[in-house]
Amino acid sequence: MGAIIEPTEDTRDTRERILDAAENVFMACGYDGASMRQITSDAGVNLAAGHYHFGSKEDLFKAVLYRRLRILNQERLRVLDELEAKAGGTPLKPSQIVDAFFGTLLRMAIAHGPRGQTFLRLIGRTLTEPSEFIRTVLSKEFAPILERYKAAMFRALPEVPKEEIVWRFHFMLGATSYAIAGVDTLRLVTDWETGEVEDDLERLLPRLMSFLLGGLRAPLPATPIQVPQPRGNGRNRRKKS
């Protein structure tokens, strides 16, 4: 403190102001529903400033995604690296991998406060938008991460067919994205007895983790045509009831 001016709403960089406003509007309205006019208006800057700093609406959307996604996925890689280093050559436990991927996501969102949660919901929405350029963005940013985590999961569950693991990872992604993105939707549908969203986000982590691990460890479905399995297929297949 002293001579340095605090980054208040009025002194923050125009670029960041636009990014923050865009994050909000894109989350609330979706990519197509958001307009540059509303974004720049919310940010308190001129309409042309958006194009001056980011070029186009598409590039602004990319910038919004990249800003936090890059940090998140770097952290995801770092945590996985650290776990694997500690484990030496032995495979990780599935719970460790799940926590490294989904736990990191939620912990970072919590750490970033309301903005983190906004971004969380934006991601949840974005993953269901099949627009061409959005898929390209997601593909480029997620592909290396998912490859690493897939590999770790294959090593952790050698007796489970890879196809099943991939599907279950997909299910876990869905449960997580949706749990965050759709909170208000379903809150409106049914008057369930959940508290405030802010409180919930911290309680959500253990809840979600339990669910994800339960699903991941569930007995494999009785496949009508079983993919030829080399060996050792009969383990960890019992459920409790």
Added chain:
Amino acid sequence: MGAIIEPTEDTRDTRERILDAAENVFMACGYDGASMRQITSDAGVNLAAGHYHFGSKEDLFKAVLYRRLRILNQERLRVLDELEAKAGGTPLKPSQIVDAFFGTLLRMAIAHGPRGQTFLRLIGRTLTEPSEFIRTVLSKEFAPILERYKAAMFRALPEVPKEEIVWRFHFMLGATSYAIAGVDTLRLVTDWETGEVEDDLERLLPRLMSFLLGGLRAPLPATPIQVPQPRGNGRNRRKKS
């Protein structure tokens, strides 16, 4: 057959042609991304026909949702009624309830062919669109169904806190919606070894059901601050590892 003309693309009702085209476009582009011009053009009808038959874009979207959602949810109620009638007064098994809700969804989608799958993905997308009028539509259509299923679930799992059940139902909804809506998104991200979508939809059901039930039955998370429970609070609270 004979004098009756088959409902081909050219003889079907204008209304239905518009509904089908709208279903496709809304699924592919989202509500905001879709335009009346593209919908009516795909349907091979005049632009004004859309407004003549449905009034507005909003009402067209509602009509698209209602057309199948009504049937789906009626069937969901019917199945649940039938199960509870068979069970007499005893609570249902959780697996029965999950299958009645999510299994009915997937089976109906399979039964309706490609159109069923399109609708499935449309629903998956729609549930993450927090637009005001969409939430109203979903609320009105889903509220009674969810109340019935929630009640059945509470009866089936009397020892589990209701809050946890609701959350896990939420997670299950997410895993399901996303598993369908996001298939292509993630197929692009990672080159996982899944076959064709059409084949997958039938294999998806047992896979998804295993995952959902595994998550539903997972040990409850170790809650740091337990909500005051009237009685019988000490059971099934252990995590397994």
Added chain:
DNA sequence: GTATGATTAAAACGTTCGTTTAACTCGATC
């Protein structure tokens, strides 16, 4: 002070959107 490069501001461009209007077609009804 003046020149310079980066940023902001206001205004307009062309396009596309949802929606409406008005004319038109056509089969059924009397």
Added chain:
DNA sequence: GATCGAGTTAAACGAACGTTTTAATCATAC
């Protein structure tokens, strides 16, 4: 065969959109 109403068509409306242009502003270096 004139009437009428439901359905269809072409054309246009005003608004909102992304984007561009042009001028004004500002700090900084000479």
